[in-house]
Amino acid sequence: MASEQQVKEYLAFWxxxxxxxxxxxxxxIILPQPVFEGDRYSPQFENCxxxxxxxxGKNCYLEGTDQTIEQLLDSTWDITSCARxxxxxxxxxxxxxxxxxxxxxxxxxxxxxxxxPRSAVxxxxxxxxxxxxxxxxxxx
Numbered sequence: 001m002a003s004e005q006q007v008k009e010y011l012a013f014w015x016x017x018x019x020x021x022x023x024x025x026x027x028x029i030i031l032p033q034p035v036f037e038g039d040r041y042s043p044q045f046e047n048c049x050x051x052x053x054x055x056x057g058k059n060c061y062l063e064g065t066d067q068t069i070e071q072l073l074d075s076t077w078d079i080t081s082c083a084r085x086x087x088x089x090x091x092x093x094x095x096x097x098x099x100x101x102x103x104x105x106x107x108x109x110x111x112x113x114x115x116x117p118r119s120a121v122x123x124x125x126x127x128x129x130x131x132x133x134x135x136x137x138x139x140x
Contacts (some may be wrong), residue, residue, distance in 0.1 A: 002090070006079040007072045008049060009119060010088040011062060012041065014102055016117035017087075017109060020063045023051060029063075039122035064102040065090070085110040087117070 012035050020031040032044035052060050057069030067090050082089045082101040089101045103109045
C-alpha cells in the first residue's frame with residue numbers, strides 16, 4: 001500500500017518535470033511551482049495537496065496516468081521505481097501491472113544530462129554532516 005507520504009513524494013517528483021495534476025476529471029489543472037522551499041514542500045505544493053485531500057483524491061489524476069490519487073491511496077497500489085527512467089510510478093500490489101509510466105509522453109526523458117527530480121533537502125543538516133566528517137578526519 002502506498003502511504004500518503006509516498007503519493008505526495010510521487011507527485012512532487014513528477015511536478016518537477018512539468019507534469020500537472022488534473023482535478024475534477026480535468027476541469028481544473030494545477031502545476032505548483034516551486035515544489036520546494038528549502039527543506040520543505042512549498043506553500044503552492046501544500047495548497048495543491050490539500051485540494052487533493054479535500055476530495056479524498058477522487059477524480060484527481062497525474063497528467064498521463066489512468067489511476068486516480070484515490071486509487072493510489074488504496075491498499076491495492078504501491079509506488080515503485082520505473083525500470084526505464086527510475087522515477088516513481090504506481091504499481092498494483094497484487095495482479096496485472098499497468099504497462100505505462102508517466103514518462104511515456106516526455107520526449108526528452110530520461111535524460112542523464114539533466115538533474116533528476118529530488119526530494120526536499122535540509123541544507124543545514126547536510127552541511128552539519130559534512131562538518132562532522134571533516135572534524136573527524138582532523139583527529140589523529
